[in-house]
Amino acid sequence: MNEFSNHIYRKFNEDLENLRTMVMEMGGAVENQVSSAIEAIVSGDSALGLSVASNDYKINAMEVAIDEECNRILATMSPAAADLRLLITVIKTITDLERIGDEAERIGRLASQLAAEERPAGSYRELRSLGEHVQEMLHDSLDAFSRLDPVDAVSVVEEDKLVDEEYDAINHECISYMMEDTRNIRRFMDVSWVARSLERIGDHATNISEYVIYMVKGKDIRHTHTDELRDRVLGE
Amino acid sequence: MPNTWSVTNSRMAIVLAVGAFIGWLYDSIAGGLFVAAMAILAWHMYHLYRLEHWLRTNDIEDFPTGLGIWPDIFARVSFYRRRSRRRGKRLRAVLKEFRLSASAFPDAGIILDSDNELVYFNRAARELLGLKKRVDRGQRLENLIRVPQFLDYLRTEDFDDPVEFALPPTGDIWVSCRIIPYGPDQRLLFLQDITRSKQLEIMRRDFLANASHELRTPLTVITGYLDALIEEESIDDLLRMPLKEMQTQSSRMRTLLEDLLHLSALESSEVSSRDEKVDVSVLIAAAKQSAKALPHCPETLEVHMDSNAAILGVHSELQSVVSNLLINAVNHTDPGGRIDVYWVTDEAGGRLSVVDTGVGISADDVPRLTERFYRVDAGRSRDQGGTGLGLAIVKHALKRHEAELVIDSEPDKGSTFSCVFPASRIG
Numbered sequence: 001m002n003e004f005s006n007h008i009y010r011k012f013n014e015d016l017e018n019l020r021t022m023v024m025e026m027g028g029a030v031e032n033q034v035s036s037a038i039e040a041i042v043s044g045d046s047a048l049g050l051s052v053a054s055n056d057y058k059i060n061a062m063e064v065a066i067d068e069e070c071n072r073i074l075a076t077m078s079p080a081a082a083d084l085r086l087l088i089t090v091i092k093t094i095t096d097l098e099r100i101g102d103e104a105e106r107i108g109r110l111a112s113q114l115a116a117e118e119r120p121a122g123s124y125r126e127l128r129s130l131g132e133h134v135q136e137m138l139h140d141s142l143d144a145f146s147r148l149d150p151v152d153a154v155s156v157v158e159e160d161k162l163v164d165e166e167y168d169a170i171n172h173e174c175i176s177y178m179m180e181d182t183r184n185i186r187r188f189m190d191v192s193w194v195a196r197s198l199e200r201i202g203d204h205a206t207n208i209s210e211y212v213i214y215m216v217k218g219k220d221i222r223h224t225h226t227d228e229l230r231d232r233v234l235g236e
Numbered sequence: 237m238p239n240t241w242s243v244t245n246s247r248m249a250i251v252l253a254v255g256a257f258i259g260w261l262y263d264s265i266a267g268g269l270f271v272a273a274m275a276i277l278a279w280h281m282y283h284l285y286r287l288e289h290w291l292r293t294n295d296i297e298d299f300p301t302g303l304g305i306w307p308d309i310f311a312r313v314s315f316y317r318r319r320s321r322r323r324g325k326r327l328r329a330v331l332k333e334f335r336l337s338a339s340a341f342p343d344a345g346i347i348l349d350s351d352n353e354l355v356y357f358n359r360a361a362r363e364l365l366g367l368k369k370r371v372d373r374g375q376r377l378e379n380l381i382r383v384p385q386f387l388d389y390l391r392t393e394d395f396d397d398p399v400e401f402a403l404p405p406t407g408d409i410w411v412s413c414r415i416i417p418y419g420p421d422q423r424l425l426f427l428q429d430i431t432r433s434k435q436l437e438i439m440r441r442d443f444l445a446n447a448s449h450e451l452r453t454p455l456t457v458i459t460g461y462l463d464a465l466i467e468e469e470s471i472d473d474l475l476r477m478p479l480k481e482m483q484t485q486s487s488r489m490r491t492l493l494e495d496l497l498h499l500s501a502l503e504s505s506e507v508s509s510r511d512e513k514v515d516v517s518v519l520i521a522a523a524k525q526s527a528k529a530l531p532h533c534p535e536t537l538e539v540h541m542d543s544n545a546a547i548l549g550v551h552s553e554l555q556s557v558v559s560n561l562l563i564n565a566v567n568h569t570d571p572g573g574r575i576d577v578y579w580v581t582d583e584a585g586g587r588l589s590v591v592d593t594g595v596g597i598s599a600d601d602v603p604r605l606t607e608r609f610y611r612v613d614a615g616r617s618r619d620q621g622g623t624g625l626g627l628a629i630v631k632h633a634l635k636r637h638e639a640e641l642v643i644d645s646e647p648d649k650g651s652t653f654s655c656v657f658p659a660s661r662i663g
Contacts, residue, residue: 021378028382031404132406139405146379
C-alpha cells in the first residue's frame, strides 16, 4: 500500500471512529433524558419534567448531524463489508435513539401533569421499577454497541420479555384503580401512558441490540423467537 | 579480539594452503582450493546452525562451545541474553508493584492517550464503571462514559475544577471526576465515589427547604391576626407598642424564611441555562430604584455603563445579585458618601462592580463574608433589617452563572464588590 492510499485509509478509519463516538454521545444524552424523565415522575418534580420536554430538540439536532455525517461518508468513501454494516447500523440506531428521546419528552410532559395531582401511597413504585429496568436495558444496549459485544446484546433482547410482563402488570393495576373510583381515571390514564412509553423505550433498546448483532455477526435476528435466539447468535 | 581473529584467519589460510598443495599433487590446484573453501564454509555453517538452534531455546546458561571465533561469539551472545533477561525481570517486578499499588487505590484511576483511548485502568475503575479488563483497552472513553456533563467537561479542556455527575443507568451513584494532563499528550483520570456526601448534602438541603416551608404557614396566620389587631380601634393604647414590634419582627422573620427558601432553591441545581440574554442596564436600573427608596440612601448613586453586552443567564437570579449588592452598599454608606456602579466587558469576560465609600471591611472578615448569617457588626446590620443571607445568595447565584465574587475593601475607606463573568456568559 503506498503512502497516499495509506493516508486515505487512516482518515477513513478515524472518520468511522468519530462517527461511533458521535452515536455514543447521542446515546448518553438520551440516557440522561430518560433518567431525568423517570426522576421527574417519581419525585413529582414538574419543573424537571418540563425541562426534559424542552430539551428534546438537542437530541433531534444530534440525529440530523449524525445522519449528515453518514451520508458524507457513504458518498465520499463508498465503504464495503464490515464498514458498510457499521454505517447501516448507525443510521438505524440513531432513529431508535431519537424515538426514545421522543418517549422521554412525553414522559416529561406527563410528569408535569401528574405532579399537580395527588400522589398515590407507593409514589409510583411500579413505574420506578419498570423505569430502572428499561434504563438498564438502554445502557446495556449502548454498551454492547460500543464494545461490539453480541453476548450483551442477546441478553438485552431476552430482558425485553420481563419488561413486557411488568408493563402488563401495571396496566392491570391501573384498570383496577379506575374501576374502584372513577375520579381516578384521569390520573391512571396518565400512569398507563407513562408505562406505555417506558415499554416502548425497552422495545427501541431491543432494536438497537439487534442491530449490534447484525453489525458484529452479520446475522439478521429480527422476529426470531427468544428461545432459539441464543443458539442462533452465539452457537457457531 | 585481534588475537582470536588472527588465529582464525591464519587457520583458514593453512586449510586453504593444504587444499592447494593436495590439489597440486593431483594436478588441480583450483579443485583443491574449492574443496578446502567448501570445508571452511561447512564448518561455519555448522556453528551458525548451532547458534540459531541455541537462540531458539530458553536455556541461556548452557551455551555451545566451538573453535576459532565461535566460542567468543557464543559467550558474548550469552552475556547479552542474560543481561536482558535480568533487566526484563526487574522491569516486570517494578511494573507489577505499580499495578498492585494502583489496584489497591480506592479511587478509580484511568490512563488515557491523546485520542481519549483507555491505556490502563485499575480495579476500582472496573468496579465503579463496569469496565471490562481486556475488552475495553483501546476503547474510547467517550463511548463508555456517555454522561453529557462529563463529555462537556472533557471537551472544555479546562481541568482546574473537578466535575460531579451521577452514573447511569440508574443514577444512584454519584462520582467526582478529576483529569490531570501529563507527559506530551496523556491524561490521568480519577473518579471518586461521592454518593454518601451527596446524599448528606441533599438531605441537608431538603431539610432546610422543608423547615422553611413549614414555618411559613403558621407565620402567615400570626401576621394576619397581628395586622387585624393593629387595625382594631378598641385595642388599649398600652398594647399598641408591643403589637407594632411584633408585626415588624414577624415580617422580618418572613423575609428571613423567603431568603432561606431562595438560597436552597439556588443550591439545588448546578448551572443555570444560558438561553436568556439579560440586559445589564435593566438589572441595574431596577436595583437602583429600590435602593433610592431606602431612607438613608446616599445622594450620589451613579451608574457607568461601558458596554452594551448582555449576560447569558437567568434574569431573576441576576436581579437578586445586583439588588443585594446595591442594598448592602447603601446600608453601609453614610448619606454623605457616594456609590458607583460599573459594567465593563473585554475579551476575557465581564465585570460588574459596586463601589462605595462606606465603612469598609477588615481583611480578617472578608473571607467569611459570604457565610450564612455571618455579621461583621452584629448590632448594626440587624438594625438595618438585613437577614444575613444576602451575600450567600449572591455567591450561589454567581456560582450558577460560572461567575466569581471578588471583594476588595479597606476599613473606613470603602469597599468594591465585583462580579466577574467568564467570556462564555457574555452575549
